[in-house]
Amino acid sequence: MEDNVFRAIEQKKVSAQIIDQVKTLIASGKLKPGDALPPERELMKVFNVSRPTLREALNALSTMGFVKMAQRQRTRVRSLVPSNITEPLHRLLKEDMSTSLELIESRTIIERGNARLAARRATDADIAKLERCLVSMRAKLEAHDSVTEDDAEFHIAIAEAAHNKIQTHLMFSIYDLLKEKVGLCYMNDEKMAILDQHQSIVEAIKARDEQQALTRMEEHLSYVESLLNRLIAKESSVKQ
Incomplete structure (x- = not known):
């Protein structure tokens, strides 16, 4: 057997898993542009994560252009048109x-x-x-x-x-x-x-x-x- 056939298992961060879920829902059309995500408390419960972890994921999604965040407003799905x-x-x-x-x-x-x-x-x-x-x-x-x-x-x-x-x-x-x-x-x-x-x-x-x-x-x-x-x-x- 050749050397280096196997690769180390990567432990994926929880926030990265949240990001993947949201991106998949947008890609499948289940989350549409303008749709509001559930309130943060509800998302924390659904994902079973802490607020910092959720915020890390949402901030990353915002930076990528998938969602729009605003103070005192629900996070919404953005259009994929740049x-x-x-x-x-x-x-x-x-x-x-x-x-x-x-x-x-x-x-x-x-x-x-x-x-x-x-x-x-x-x-x-x-x-x-x-x-x-x-x-x-x-x-x-x-x-x-x-x-x-x-x-x-x-x-x-x-x-x-x-x-x-x-x-x-x-x-x-x-x-x-x-x-x-x-x-x-x-x-x-x-x-x-x-x-x-x-x-x-x-x-x-x-x-x-x-x-x-x-x-x-x-x-x-x-x-x-x-x-x-x-x-x-x-x-x-x-x-x-």
Whole structure:
């Protein structure tokens, strides 16, 4: 037998095991971008570890870019899209509203596929989540409350229903950038029309009609794009 065939057994640190678990859950899609991890006390109990060990693992995950930590807030899963891509985009969107239209073009390409895949792959639980989003949005619109977060949640839920974790992370990042601009579309008389379009997309997904889901998503995004075009034109005329 050759020398050095065997290797020493490595005793893996407990914090490293926690890191591996969280990364595996993110990779499998069981933990999605924006999901809050349980409170620290609960995690300590689940993992059967001390606070310093848990903190060591969470800090490492934060440094790696998998989670976001903030004081007095739950630790949340981050998008896998690097912040060095999204942060410059965020600045551009603030300075030039027309950049939003380019991002919406990119979103349209992704969301067409998401709608089609969701019609093929959505589970009953996925469809129930989409329907809850519609109910929440209708109630808030009738109460004249903001639905900016709900709109983002709806479109991200479609990405989740497509069961492609890369698409989900991409959509989370896109809507994090776009939600303020898209929210402006709900400040006019067309807001109920947008909700009806959402309803029609869900109906197509529920009917497992891939082509209809794709078509209705295209119609919806085209409508939102036209609203934003009008807002940009109005903003330009005010500046002149």
